Amino acid sequence: MAKTYKELKEAWVSGHTGSSVADVNSVSLAMPLSILLWSIIQNRMRLFTPYTPAAVLVDFLLNCGATLFATTIYSSSPWVLNLLLLLPAVILYVLEAPAPAKREAPRPPRDDDSKKDSKRDALPVKPFITNYRGAMMMITCIAILAVDFRVFPRRFAKVENWGTSLMDMGVGSFVFTAGVVSVRSALEEGSGRRPALSKRLLTSFRHSIPLLVLGTIRLISVKGLDYAEHVTEYGVHWNFFYTLGFLPPFAALFQTAFDLVPSYAGLSFALAALYEIALDWTSLGSYVLIAPRTNLFSKNREGVLSFLGYLAIFLAGQSLGTIALPRQQLLPKNASISTLLRQSTLGKLAGISVMWTALFYFSTGYYGLRLSVSRRLANLPYVLWVSSFNSYQIAICCAIETFLFPNLYKATTKDDEMQRSRDATSTVLHAFNRNGLAVFLLANLLTGLVNMTMPTLHMSVLQSMATLIAYTITLSAVAIGLDHCNLSIKL
Template sequence: MSRSLEESMAASYKSLKEDFVSNLAGGEIGEINYVTAVAPVAVILWSVFQTRQSLFTVYTPIAFLVDFFLNVGAILLAITLYADSPLLLNLLLIAPAILVYALPSNTPHKKKARPPGVAPTKGASSLSPLPKKPFLTTYRGCMMAITCLAILAVDFRIFPRRFAKVETWGTSLMDVGVGSFVFSAGVVAARPILKEQLANKTSRLSTRLYASVRHSLPLIVLGLIRLYSVKGLDYAEHVTEYGVHWNFFFTLGFLPPFVAIFQSAFQLLPSYEGLAVLLGIVYQIALEFTNLKVYILTAPRTDLLSQNREGIFSFFGYLAIFLAGQGTGMYIIPRELTKTIKTAPEHRQRLLITLAAWSSFWIVLFCLATNYSYGFGLSVSRRLANLPYFLWISAFNCTQILAFCVVETVFFPAAHRSIDTKAEHAAYQSSTSKVLEAFNRNGLAVFLVANLLTGLVNLTVPTLHVNNIQAMGILMAYAITLTGLAVGLDGYDISIKL
């Protein structure tokens, strides 16, 4: 690299730092937390309706509409009409929950479950060591719903600009959405590893790489389709987000092979969270003590690497996020955290304590990385996917999972106390929103349709020039179309794996 080019890049980087305050488009983390808290609060209201009135036991059209407005409509309101007053929206959801809970219950009384240690009746099926957990389905369903809503809402003026992805430094609602998508994928990626552990077998690296490449190919194809469609239709895009050719599908597609390689490193450092932190620190050191940060932010786009430098180098941060999610999945997916605990309530108590401990761990590390007084004073950057961004995403998602787990534990204790497969399936069905279950089941397929519909709307509607009433009408129609598709696929027992 020539000296003049280095000086030019350094000058550009200095200018970026000096203009940090004015360039900071993102909202405060506290505000983002208030907005995203709408999802757990809406789930509380859903849970009260179900436990006190059995509203969703028989899934009528009325039940579907209530389910939709609570778990999708409330999120849409939070990021549009109530964006400036999310606390008010949370209060409007909590108030009817308290009222309904105070009313006499219409739920038929159930027989008390047998105490721990009593054998199940003859013919009862043995419980799976890796059960479907309602709180995990709810977490993934809410994350997918808000992601699908935001990718279209951002094109309208009713969606606050501070919620859109920031240019370089800072935090925003859509920045947390991208990272959460990767973290959530990491959580469910723990299931195949847990199955191998239960079978006492370890697949070879070549086998893992082959399986991961097969999983990656559809995502790479989707990335190519998006690339050619965006370029061919001259669709508006921000080059500084991932680069000229790179997009989020490429990031998702390249994760599995690298995770397969890191699974071998697990033998040296037997902790996915430890591997994630180590990778995040090494990447941050490279950003701080080499020209890498300046190169990513200011280098001219002269070749394939420089044209896509944001997507290529931020991949290391997303890989760390994925590994952190995988580590979380390793302890929230299994039925038993440890063999020394015998009863289901004790297992749930241990899970809650573990989730709270890891949430605190990520929060403390994030504060240490970003605080200017007693920490390192680093700034969050989704564009770089640097260490503070990785820690923020991990802290946010662990806390969200903890919140959903607490809601399930309080309102649906039968979900983790079942004594046979039939009872567990019934408990799962009664404690899980069908809308959120549908978004979770075919999440990637629904996300792909959401991208196609977003492009269609932008090609046919001048989104920046419509008023708020028109924008809400379009967004509500879009939301109910996506939800209807997801619930329809689930109703016909169709799972689309990409």
């Protein structure tokens, strides 16, 4: 019996087993390598200051084109693309001397510099976080449309029950990076008296309402337009916007638990471990995977119960944010390796990366717990995998910034520091990060439009790539346009 096109689309995104962790790592390595090449070009040539049309083109090709090609044309040979990004970076770094910044020369220090220094933000804008969050948003937006084309390998699509894939990592990374920046408000409060729980909940619900509204609009649109669905992803009615919308209020609740366990990483691991115990030692795990859908809860059990895992990922992101966001204290030039590891931002990020990675391999290893990763359950190994991956990726971006822009945080005024920060940040990635949720919403709308107007499964490689390139250019143009107009759309 011939299947309808909708049934073909649903089958196309269902029943996958994914690929290996090493495969996901090798493909996604194109992101930090693109940032590395961009940073070396900026450090050696100052190509992106001022931001000319040529600079726009190179910026787009590096930070959008490389990601698109990594997940499509070069998906079967990721290390070829990685070398094509790494070799020019190494050659340029070795052959070219650093170029002076294209701005006013620094004035001689004055007596009031110490006062101006004190006015610098305690939580300065960190280019390496902006670049990474922008890159994660970029690859997420590309994947949600590319998955509907045959040029996008099936091993990258979300797995059905057990396994690892690029898109599984993308969903978790979206939540993790949201956690990284969400901790800023808690850090700004510092050691002062924390607002009452009722006030924190009210504030968090205000942030949640737009996301819950978007989730409802998506639900109505999908049902009303008879759009192809993958029910085992989140359930019959639940979607990712609901997961994002409920994170802030539950994170506010966990701030109270912070008094008992003064560590976001500790809270994250405790929540994920307790959830894993419930999955393994009760019938909860089998309920999520095979129970009949008889009522509203059972119809949406994947979305509701996996929320516990995503909340643990969000808390893990907050843990990294407490390390990455604050200003690093000045260290002596002759500081020992142990001092650098303990007190520098890069050293701390490397440490937390090793911690999450060790826990992940213990949870999945032969001599450990022998658990399998499940994005559908958002179980303990999935939480640890997402935390490990994002931690070391952010640590790589921090290392790039540390070695190529060593004077970034040595400015004597806030304005000078902000200028140095912008010079060290890709404009494309800055734009994607600045209006991330708005761009993500546009990406979802364009994905729906493309799928309703084009037979994506029947398109050739050339047609598929042309569509994906046009889509990526559109998203980038909108993001850069909003940034150029100094507009921030807060959802």
